[in-house]
Amino acid sequence: MWKNCQDLEEYNQAAMSAAFYLCLLFWYLQTNAVGAELKPPENLTMITLNTNYQLSWDWDQSSSAVNFTTQYVSKYQLRSKKKSPIWSTACQNTSSRSCDLTQFNLYYLGIYVLRVEANVNGHVSGWVKKEFCPDKDAALGPPSKVALLPAGSDLEVVISDPLTSTNNSMRENYPDLYYHILYWERSIDTQAIGTQTLRSRANIVTLPKLKAWTWYCVSVQSHDDFYNKKSSFTSPHCMQTEGATPWWQIFGYFVLSLVICFLVMLVSIYSFFWCYKTIKATLFPAVQLPFQYLCDLTGSDFPRLLTPDSDSELSCDKVTVCPxxxxxxxxxxxxxxxxxxxxxxxxxxxxxxxxxxxxxxxxxxxxxxxxxxxxxxxxxxxxxxxxxxxxxxxxxxxxxxxxxxxxxxxxxxxxxxxxxxxxxx
Known part of the structure; x- marks a missing residue:
């Protein structure tokens, strides 16, 4: 039994305080449990080609309402002790598991730090970071275009440099860029015969010592030795070489030209005479129209009606019209x-x-x-x-x-x- 009412009141206050602290402890433990369950993205990977950059990652959680935020900053800003780094947001609250960084025109020789976090119903995960240097990590692409031109019995290979995302030449970033040219003779069954290689830094290369009137195929690969970068080979381009024209072919062309000229003249003459006969038959028909006319017969007091069948020249006198x-x-x-x-x-x-x-x-x-x-x-x-x-x-x-x-x-x-x-x- 309580001695007085004051003791009862103190007991109630102590009980309420204990309940409050128990609730607060329960909420804290629950929050830490949720935060521990929300893990950050994993396996950050850069997919690059020349100056096209795309960051991708993995997410193993089963939640479908997750969003991701991607940020980047120059590495030298992280080393600065005078001011805190300023992170630039590339993708914010996106459900995609990748982020395109091409549009931000990252300096090709710079070093950047990228980070990604996950967000589920207001609960955020920790940041996961990755360091990226375009000059070192970006892949080198193949030539943007390869063309073949005949050069007598040889072939000329015209190579266009790889292009950046702004359609500029990659030679701005790779001054020592060169090409490996792979060429071979194509047989009837499209098999490669006698594969040869040629290295050149020029954009126009002549393939020497080729056979006349023979099909050759060419494929080109980009190279840079500073980080030992190699691109994939381009698709094969094939063309037939030329040579001296044989005498029988020249004679055949000459005869063919004569036959064509003769046929053209024959058709022209036939067309002219056909037009002439058509015009003549239209303007001067052989069959006269059935006109009737009056004729004053010789020795007769009355004119006579004649038809085209009548002998008008024998029946009528000649008439001279005078003013x-x-x-x-x-x-x-x-x-x-x-x-x-x-x-x-x-x-x-x-x-x-x-x-x-x-x-x-x-x-x-x-x-x-x-x-x-x-x-x-x-x-x-x-x-x-x-x-x-x-x-x-x-x-x-x-x-x-x-x-x-x-x-x-x-x-x-x-x-x-x-x-x-x-x-x-």
């Missing part, structure tokens, strides 16, 4: 304006008269400088041809068609039988 003759008007002045006739003429010769040719030659009997016309004659009993003439008064104007008269003539004197007459055009 229309100009028609000239001749003005005859009144009698009082005419000059007096010369003495010795007959009384009826004072008047005008027209003379016509009895042979029917078509001459009107009036001579004019302007062409065909009709004239008015004074009152007379009869003309020399027996034609009646109108009475006294002004002359009538008649139009007479005349051919082959020169245009543009001016007024001139015309000798009409016994008298001279003025004629105005």
């Amino acid at each position: 229309e003759s100009p028609v000239l008007k001749i003005h005859i002045p009144p009698p009082e304006a005419l000059p007096a006739p010369p003495s010795g003429l007959e009384p009826d010769s004072s008047g005008r008269h027209s003379r016509q040719d009895s042979s029917g030659s078509g001459d009107s009997g009036v001579y004019s400088t302007g062409g065909s016309s009709s004239l008015r004659q004074p009152n007379s009993s009869h003309s020399s041809t027996g034609a009646k003439v109108s009475g006294q008064g002004p002359f009538d104007l008649e139009q007479v068609k005349m051919q082959d008269m020169a245009p543009g003539l001016e007024t001139q004197l015309v000798n009409a039988d016994e008298g001279i007459v003025d004629m105005c055009v």
